[in-house]
Amino acid sequence: MQKPSISYKRHRFPPEIIAHAVWLYARFNLSLREVEEMLLKRGIDASYESIRRWTAKFGPQIARHLRRRQCRSGDVWHLDEVVVKIVGKSFWLWRAVDQHGVVLDEILQPRRNKRAAKRLLVKLMKRYGFVPKRIMTDKLRSYGAAKREVAPGLDHWSHKGLNNRAENSHLPFRKRERTMQGYRSPGALQRFVAVHSATRNCFSVPAHRRSALTIRYHRMEAFDAWRTVVGTA
Numbered sequence: 001m002q003k004p005s006i007s008y009k010r011h012r013f014p015p016e017i018i019a020h021a022v023w024l025y026a027r028f029n030l031s032l033r034e035v036e037e038m039l040l041k042r043g044i045d046a047s048y049e050s051i052r053r054w055t056a057k058f059g060p061q062i063a064r065h066l067r068r069r070q071c072r073s074g075d076v077w078h079l080d081e082v083v084v085k086i087v088g089k090s091f092w093l094w095r096a097v098d099q100h101g102v103v104l105d106e107i108l109q110p111r112r113n114k115r116a117a118k119r120l121l122v123k124l125m126k127r128y129g130f131v132p133k134r135i136m137t138d139k140l141r142s143y144g145a146a147k148r149e150v151a152p153g154l155d156h157w158s159h160k161g162l163n164n165r166a167e168n169s170h171l172p173f174r175k176r177e178r179t180m181q182g183y184r185s186p187g188a189l190q191r192f193v194a195v196h197s198a199t200r201n202c203f204s205v206p207a208h209r210r211s212a213l214t215i216r217y218h219r220m221e222a223f224d225a226w227r228t229v230v231g232t233a
Contacts, residue, residue, distance in 0.1 A: 006061050006231050017044055019230035021051045022058055026199040029179050056188075058230075059195035065229040066198040074098030075133040079120065079143060080166035081112060082173070086183050093193065094120045097169045100206060103197040104128070108190045118146035125150070136166070172200060202226065 008015040017039070024035045032048035039046050076099040081092045092112045096104040105124055109116040117140075125131060134155040137143040147156050176196060183189040203222045205215050227233040 006058060006065075006229075008231075013044070013046060013050075015230065016232050017046070018054050018058065019062075019226075019232055021046065022055050022062065022195075022230075023199070023226065025051060025055050026059060026195045027203060029175050031179055055195065056191065060191050062229055063195045063198035066202050066225070069225055069229070070102070070201060073102065073104055073128050074100050075130075076136065077104065077124065077132045077134070078136045078166035078169075079117075080138060080170070081116075081140070082170045083112075084108070084177070084183070084189065086186055086189060091186060091189075092116065093173070093189075095166060095169055096120060096124055097166050099165070101165060101169065101204070102201050103169060106190075106193045106197060108186050108193070112140070112142065114142045114145040114149075117142040118150055121146055121150045172196075 006015075008018060011018060021035055021039060024030060024038060025032065030038075032051050035051050036046065036048040039051075078097050078099070079094070081094045084091050084093050092109050094107045094109060094116060096106075098104055105120070105127060107116075107120055107123065109119065121135075131151050131154060134157060135143070135147065136157050136159075138160050139158055144156060144158065147154055173193065173196065177183075180192075183192075202225055203219070205218050224233070
């Protein structure tokens, strides 16, 4: 398989160090200064600002390549939205996960209405190339209105108790949000959640692979995929 075209030219540190710093920041609930300290413990004197720039520059590229390597998504989509404050202004992060808990996509939007729900559905169907068997949402009426315009025949289950999978997918993001202590701009948040979710999809162990041996194999596969994507394999 051909390596992805991620260029590390004109960077003082080798690709292995840059990719490792991005992985630490995207994979774990660490601040930039904590990643800086962990690298320093290994004798690598990289500033937290360098780590921030590496994540902003290489993170989106890594996320795109990781998503291309994902298996085909499930045919039951759970949709939900969560409010996010950016410099005192409210935005809505719309998220879709399949029945296995894999994050399919996330869109940051300024409104919580039919237009925003429609944009999420259209983007999902365009990205994955098919109409799902069913969508699961909470009681927000915007989903039903958007569904009637995009895919009238799509099966839609709307109930608060049925959407726990989507709501639970917000928890890692909320933990990360507290560590980061807010976001500078909508664009910065959109870029980061793409990297965070793609990395989590790669390394999180599916529910059907819970034995010690299969967990170990899954993590080895995830590390192989990461090294291939970042070009250090």
